[in-house]
Amino acid sequence: MDFLNRVKKIKATLVKKNLKFFKMLNFEFQNSTKIIFGKDTIGKLSTEIPTNSKVLMLYGGGSVKKNGIYEQVKKGLSNFEVIEFGGIPANPEYEVLLKALEIIKTENITYLLAVGGGSVIDGTKFLASAALYEGDSPWDILSKFIRTEKGMPFGTVLTMPATGSEMNSGAVITRAETQEKFGMGGPGLFPQFSILDPQVIQSIPKNQISNGITDAFTHVLEQYMTYPINAFLQDRFAESIMQTLIEVAPMVLENPFYYEAAANYMWSCTMALNGLIQKGVPTDWAVHSIGHELTAKFGIDHARTLAIIAPSHYRYNFETKKKKLAQFAERVFGVHTGTLEEKATAGIDKIEAFFHSVNIPTKLSEYTSEFEGTAERIEARFIERNWLGLGEHKSLTPADVKKIVEMSY
Amino acid sequence: MDFLNRVKKIKATLVKKNLKFFKMLNFEFQNSTKIIFGKDTIGKLSTEIPTNSKVLMLYGGGSVKKNGIYEQVKKGLSNFEVIEFGGIPANPEYEVLLKALEIIKTENITYLLAVGGGSVIDGTKFLASAALYEGDSPWDILSKFIRTEKGMPFGTVLTMPATGSEMNSGAVITRAETQEKFGMGGPGLFPQFSILDPQVIQSIPKNQISNGITDAFTHVLEQYMTYPINAFLQDRFAESIMQTLIEVAPMVLENPFYYEAAANYMWSCTMALNGLIQKGVPTDWAVHSIGHELTAKFGIDHARTLAIIAPSHYRYNFETKKKKLAQFAERVFGVHTGTLEEKATAGIDKIEAFFHSVNIPTKLSEYTSEFEGTAERIEARFIERNWLGLGEHKSLTPADVKKIVEMSY
DSSP: OHHHHHHHHHHHHHHHHHHHOOSOOOEEEEEEEEEEESTTOGGGHHHHSOTTOEEEEEESSSHHHHSSHHHHHHHHTTTSEEEEEOOOOSSOBHHHHHHHHHHHHHTTOOEEEEEESHHHHHHHHHHHHHHHOOSSOTHHHHHTTOOOSSOOOEEEEESSOSSOGGGSSEEEEEEGGGTEEEEEEOGGGSOSEEEEOGGGGGGSOHHHHHHHHHHHHHHHHHHHSSOOOSOHHHHHHHHHHHHHHHHHHHHHHHOTTOHHHHHHHHHHHHHHTSSGGGTTSOOOOHHHHHHHHHHHHHOOOHHHHHHHHHHHHHHHTHHHHHHHHHHHHHHHHOOOSSOHHHHHHHHHHHHHHHHHHTTOOOOGGGTOSOOTTHHHHHHHHHHHTTOOOBTTTTOBOHHHHHHHHHHTO | OHHHHHHHHHHHHHHHHHHHOOSOOOEEEEEEEEEEESTTOGGGHHHHSOTTOEEEEEESSSHHHHSSHHHHHHHHTTTSEEEEEOOOOSSOBHHHHHHHHHHHHHTTOOEEEEEESHHHHHHHHHHHHHHHOOSSOTHHHHHTTOOOSSOOOEEEEESSOSSOGGGSSEEEEEEGGGTEEEEEEOGGGSOSEEEEOGGGGGGSOHHHHHHHHHHHHHHHHHHHSSOOOSOHHHHHHHHHHHHHHHHHHHHHHHOTTOHHHHHHHHHHHHHHTSSGGGTTSOOOOHHHHHHHHHHHHHOOOHHHHHHHHHHHHHHHTHHHHHHHHHHHHHHHHOOOSSOHHHHHHHHHHHHHHHHHHTTOOOOGGGTOSOOTTHHHHHHHHHHHTTOOOBTTTTOBOHHHHHHHHHHTO
């Protein structure tokens, strides 16, 4: 098979190349988003949006109308002309977003305001890009991976900590008809401001808090659980975020009115994916790539697919990741005894136990009884898309992915 | 004494108020500087400065001409019209900067490029502000604490990690004739870009590397060594920076050609004062306020004045800081035995020992034999300036400062 031989060759070269240098990689970092963080800060949006803006306010399924956030936002918008667009679903769908794009154009909208979690914010990023896109079809932005240098300006009011989208320039958009997820991004997609009031956590259902913790924790893992590269500060920052999530998770789940825990949870989720900890280090993201397929097929919540895949991924790639796994076990969970391999194994067990502690099952069979054949199906999809290697070494083949998914049953 | 009674009253109110709430403080965070980090990155400045800019290139005492940085910068600037201004001294002086300001105006400069350490960058920030200042005299910016909303755009090539000025919007300017230091800042003073090539460390004299490590370490202490406020992530980030500095300090001093150590040292210095770790927490900065007086009087290097004052400051304010001191001793230096007080005491000893380990003496008498009377003189200066309380509780009186300085002899 020509394709697999090609993968094999690339794999060999990259492993060799990457393993050769263990020094911090060159990087560029810039993040222009203004964070407004704290108790009773939602009203501040009134002074962040330029005067005379015509605002499209975007939100999701309507929970904002029940928890009081809607009223706070509307009050902050009282000096602006505002049109509302609700109903953006989890895994924001292209077809739904096209309707909002129509409104932006016919109503001459000049500013977007996302009021929601990662899905609403990601959807708004797509709209910010599409609103100024001059090509034939906004579909190109996704299918041709067009980078957004300049988008329509937008701000966010975060109602659910998890994805970090409130302080980064990336988005994931779903196309329902093909069961596909597309990533997009570019420097034009940083929110101008994001308001983070930890009190919003009080009205989030517990299973969604569990999802948020799992999502943020896995974001850190994807940027950390690779191989040591002597980036001491980035490692410690990543460990700091994971330690904090572990510390506050039981508090937040026990009592979402405990402000201190909510504040630490919220800020940790943002710092987990605002670009900082990925700078100068290799990143993995295989867990996300494989997890997306489980959401597409079974509709399993994004965060839960990560919890299903991550432990098997680390077990399957034990040799290349064991140094980092051992460091993680030592520093984050205080595992100080045993060989490197024993510590590394303990690290994986601790990750799995942490997910269980926030009520997240880590086996596919706990979510669906129709799991047989999933590994083969995902392998086929990866081959079909001519996909060339996952993981920090870009070395995992579709056959590797198949085995990882099998281990996750 | 009316003034001291006033201080006493404010002290009582503030201590009461601050101790009442132990939750993360509300904050705003925005940092627009683009960091270009890594090996052989200086040439990238050619694409960061807007085309057709007329550039004033600012540097210090000329070391850039000996270490090859000057040539790299000039090559990057080859497509621009450039005027040079060298000779900005450590503790950038107002009178010297006025000469550069004259050039900016007569030559219609449109872009500033700082090539140097904290002093050159701080001086450039003053110029960025003064160049667009419309008031009567640029002196007002300093004496009237005028915040800079918009400055002339500028970038930096960092030649000495220490102050963090390359990724923040603050500056300290000295007026020689009055022996005073003035702080200034504002959102218009973030560098547009800063180039951080860790290889620059190879040509820095060892005593200046020691200064840089001490400066950055104390920056973290000023934002951390206060009282616990349940800002778990900020605490851990601060501890991460200090742990990394402690880890790399001996490596950098031993061999500045060890790239991995240099890279971690450089990035730690930047992260120590780019705004991130101070968000949501109380900060102190008394060590800097007192230390500045020692530089003004004796010309002792800024970083060394911090090492002189910090241990005494923490010993004098032991009661209000002991919880954080103990946490520091445990997490940063692994002191796990003893009472809270014993751990806290060990924490101060460890700080002092760390300064000694990088060849920084921590007693004033090790720098000057004319130390007698210094405490009284500094007390008098603080009273004379009608100064109203230092430290995280704004509670330290000039009499307290006098005692701290006495303890530092």
